[in-house]
Amino acid sequence: MKVAVxxxxxxxxxxxxxxxxxxxxxxxxxxAPDGGGRIYQRPPAPLARDARTLYGFEAKRATAIHDxxxxxxxxxxxxxxxxxxxxxxxxxxxxxxxxxxxxxxxFDAAILCTGAMDRVIPVPGWTLPGVTTLGAAQIALKAQxxxxxxxxxFLGTGPLLVLVAYQYAKAGAEVAAVLDTTPFATKARAAPGxxxxxxxxxxxxxxxxxxxxxxxxxxxxxxxxxIEGDAQGVTGVRWRDAxxxxxxxxxxxxxxxxxxxxxxxxxxxxxVPFRHDAVQANWVPVRDxxxxxxxxxxxxxxxxxxxxxxxxxxxxxxxAALALLQDAGHRIDPIDTVTLDRRLAGLARFRxxxxxxxxxxxxxxxxxxxxxxxxxxxxxRAGELRAAARAEAATGPAPEMNRAKAFTRVGMGRCQGRxxxxxxxxxxxxxxxxxxxxxxRLRGQPPVKPIPIVAGAAP
Amino acid sequence: MKLVRLRDxxxxxxxxxxxxxxxxxxxxxxxxxxxxxxxxxxxxxxxFGDGPRAGFCLMAACQDCWxxxxxxxxxxxxxxxxxxxxxxxxx
Numbered sequence: 001m002k003v004a005v006x007x008x009x010x011x012x013x014x015x016x017x018x019x020x021x022x023x024x025x026x027x028x029x030x031x032a033p034d035g036g037g038r039i040y041q042r043p044p045a046p047l048a049r050d051a052r053t054l055y056g057f058e059a060k061r062a063t064a065i066h067d068x069x070x071x072x073x074x075x076x077x078x079x080x081x082x083x084x085x086x087x088x089x090x091x092x093x094x095x096x097x098x099x100x101x102x103x104x105x106x107f108d109a110a111i112l113c114t115g116a117m118d119r120v121i122p123v124p125g126w127t128l129p130g131v132t133t134l135g136a137a138q139i140a141l142k143a144q145x146x147x148x149x150x151x152x153x154f155l156g157t158g159p160l161l162v163l164v165a166y167q168y169a170k171a172g173a174e175v176a177a178v179l180d181t182t183p184f185a186t187k188a189r190a191a192p193g194x195x196x197x198x199x200x201x202x203x204x205x206x207x208x209x210x211x212x213x214x215x216x217x218x219x220x221x222x223x224x225x226x227i228e229g230d231a232q233g234v235t236g237v238r239w240r241d242a243x244x245x246x247x248x249x250x251x252x253x254x255x256x257x258x259x260x261x262x263x264x265x266x267x268x269x270x271x272v273p274f275r276h277d278a279v280q281a282n283w284v285p286v287r288d289x290x291x292x293x294x295x296x297x298x299x300x301x302x303x304x305x306x307x308x309x310x311x312x313x314x315x316x317x318x319x320a321a322l323a324l325l326q327d328a329g330h331r332i333d334p335i336d337t338v339t340l341d342r343r344l345a346g347l348a349r350f351r352x353x354x355x356x357x358x359x360x361x362x363x364x365x366x367x368x369x370x371x372x373x374x375x376x377x378x379x380x381r382a383g384e385l386r387a388a389a390r391a392e393a394a395t396g397p398a399p400e401m402n403r404a405k406a407f408t409r410v411g412m413g414r415c416q417g418r419x420x421x422x423x424x425x426x427x428x429x430x431x432x433x434x435x436x437x438x439x440x441r442l443r444g445q446p447p448v449k450p451i452p453i454v455a456g457a458a459p
Numbered sequence: 460m461k462l463v464r465l466r467d468x469x470x471x472x473x474x475x476x477x478x479x480x481x482x483x484x485x486x487x488x489x490x491x492x493x494x495x496x497x498x499x500x501x502x503x504x505x506x507f508g509d510g511p512r513a514g515f516c517l518m519a520a521c522q523d524c525w526x527x528x529x530x531x532x533x534x535x536x537x538x539x540x541x542x543x544x545x546x547x548x549x550x
Contacts, residue, residue: 031519032538038518044487044540047467117520129460129501129513136517144492145467149460171465232500233460233513253460263520376515376523379507414522419515450522452532 001328004029004094004105006084006266007113009037010310011302011317013069015111018321020075022330027105028072029082029096035069037115037302038135039310042066043143054142056167057203061310079103085447087112089270089295097451109297109324112266113317116303118257119282121365121423122382123155124372125227130234130253134160137255138167147173149253153237155224157182158259158358159204165216166207175216176251179239181258181361183221193353200311200350217249223364227254258360260307261422267305268444270298276437279352280307281360281422283441289341291320292327299324312347315340362436365426374427375420377413382427385410389431400440404428414450417442460513462496473543484541491517491524491536494547502526502536503550525550 001024005016008030019026036042040055040062055062072078079098086095087110094105118133125131132140132148134156140146141164151174154165165178194201211218221242228236236250259280267285268274272293274283284306291299301320302313319340326332368374370383388408392399401424404410410424411417417424421442429436470485477499484493491514494502501511502524514524519538526536529546536550 033540043467044489046470047487049467053466117516117518127505127509127512127515129495129511132514133516136515139517140462140492141465144462144487144489145465146462146492146496147465148462150463173463173465373509376505376512376521379505379509414525415520419521449519 002027002106002108003324004107004110005113006030006094006110007037007115007302007304008032008035008069008080009113009115009302009313010039010065011113011304011313011320012037012111013065013072014314014317015113015301015321016072016076017068018318018325020072022325025076027077027079027107029079029084029105031081031083033080035080036062036066037310037313038139040065041139041143043145047143047145049145058310065314083449083451084266085449085451087266087270089298092297095446100452107297109299109328110270111291111299111301111317111320111324112270112304113300113302113313114263114266114304116260116262116307117418119259119261119360119422120256120419121156121258121361122368122372122374122376122420123224123227123256124369125229125234126256127373127376128227128229128234130229131227132253132255134164134255134257138164141167141171147171147253148255149234149251150174151176151251151253153177153179153249153251153254155179155181155237155239155254155256156258157361158257159354160257160259162204162207162211162218164255166210169211169214169216175211177217177219177237177249178211179222179224179237179249180218180220181222181224181364182358183242186359187220187357190353190357193350194357196346196353197350200309224256259355259358260303262304262306263418264304265416265444265448267293267298267300269446269448271295272298272300274441276441277306279355281355281362281436282307289319289344290323290337291316292323308347308351312344312351315344315347319344360422362426365423366430368423368427374424375410375413375417377415377419378409380408380410384408385424385427386431389428399428399432400438401425401428401442402440405442411442416445416448460495460500461498462492464496473541475541475543475545475547477547478549482547488541489537490526490528490534490539490541490545490547493541494526494536501549
């Protein structure tokens with residue numbers, strides 16, 4: 001039986017571990033030069049910090065993933081630096097690109113562990129050099145030993161906001177301010193549910209307390225107004241505090257993000273249907289609790305199957321592999337699946353509380369000024385989408401995201417709407433007076449990332 | 460944009476060029492780090508005239524850090540390791 005696994009983050013590693021234990025040797029691909037995913041990304045040699053410095057409280061987990069990953073590589077058809085850019089579930093075939101050369105991968109079953117990226121709300125000035133996602137700020141430090149600037153503002157909401165600020169301050173960068181768009185009261189209401197998270201919740205409190213103790217300004221319930229800059233890059237962030245007063249923080253870089261969104265393009269191309277998850281405020285591919293999709297032979301695990309975090313990803317990877325094995329007629333220890341299911345259900349309750357503590361602030365996306373860039377690939381401004389939506393509504397049938405894309409080029413650029421998609425949907429929904437689930441989502445298109453034109457599909 | 464080296468900065472040096480001008484970097488740098496920790500300031504200009512860009516996601520997804528490397532063609536600076544002698548142009 002030919003099994004293909006895409007992604008070697010926490011979900012991919014634990015999935016492959018189970019497959020190998022069952023005697024299979026899957027084709028295992030990751031776009032990056034090494035596994036570990038984004039959370040446990042290892043710096044390239046000769047960067048040489050120890051796991052404790054790199055991963056903090058997660059050092060043990062990171063080391064365990066790395067050890068398993070390295071042990072599995074020789075027991076699988078391990079293919080790093082391999083971008084899977086198309087999948088055809090009917091033909092049971094993937095197309096991939098490795099160092100400019102095309103590869104065709106035939107499979108009987110596939111587990112897609114494609115991860116997530118930052119969910120972003122555009123802010124006027126967000127295309128200036130010196131503005132990155134929170135995840136980017138973290139990767140710069142973790143994988144390259146660099147800060148995105150000398151004096152940095154972190155803006156947005158969610159667990160990553162305080163974590164990155166803490167990591168920067170610990171590494172010796174000046175954190176000018178941590179600007180959280182979520183009001184204190186919202187988090188306080190979710191606190192009882194957050195206690196379910198135990199250690200994870202405690203770590204969040206620890207980072208916050210550490211930052212406060214070190215005198216780093218932390219403000220909740222803010223509204224970002226603009227990131228300002230000149231020819232050299234970012235010079236400051238303008239924002240409004242909870243009492244309506246305008247504030248300015250000088251800085252030379254800003255990291256921003258509002259939670260994560262699944263990188264689910266391959267699931268989309270495989271024909272997996274999507275549903276709008278109101279708690280996550282994300283479109284997520286449809287799957288059962290074990291990771292089975294309605295498409296035969298296609299299994300999903302990790303953040304690419306809906307945001308759950310690294311701990312969930314490990315369990316979900318193992319669970320999806322067991323589902324695949326079971327469907328293929330292997331004997332599975334029922335205690336194993338029951339244990340995994342129970343742990344996953346427990347973590348799902350904590351995750352829901354986390355989403356309630358840091359809800360996606362749709363109103364911020366909806367109030368993006370007309371002259372601000374919405375789609376950074378196409379240089380499209382918010383007002384252009386609003387104008388097209390109004391014109392469309394007057395004439396044509398029910399407009400939705402893909403029509404809006406055809407009319408305005410929103411999400412048509414090089415990133416295929418990964419970055420602007422969530423905000424564009426909010427703006428379109430507001431303009432048309434419809435809920436986001438009825439606005440639809442940008443459909444995935446092959447290749448899922450730009451590839452050289454000379455690199456056609458492998459026969 | 461200027462990346463600031465905070466950790467792991469004692470590594471062997473490598474030399475590359477950006478638009479013909481010398482750039483000093485460290486082994487293990489991505490192209491994005493090599494250029495922005497030096498004084499490149501930005502990596503490309505938006506095709507739509509709205510100004511310079513210097514990457515955004517650093518995880519090979521947003522495609523906002525394209526540069527051109529002699530012999531390799533167009534690459535994402537965040538996902539390409541800098542190598543000694545590379546000749547880079549803005550993307």
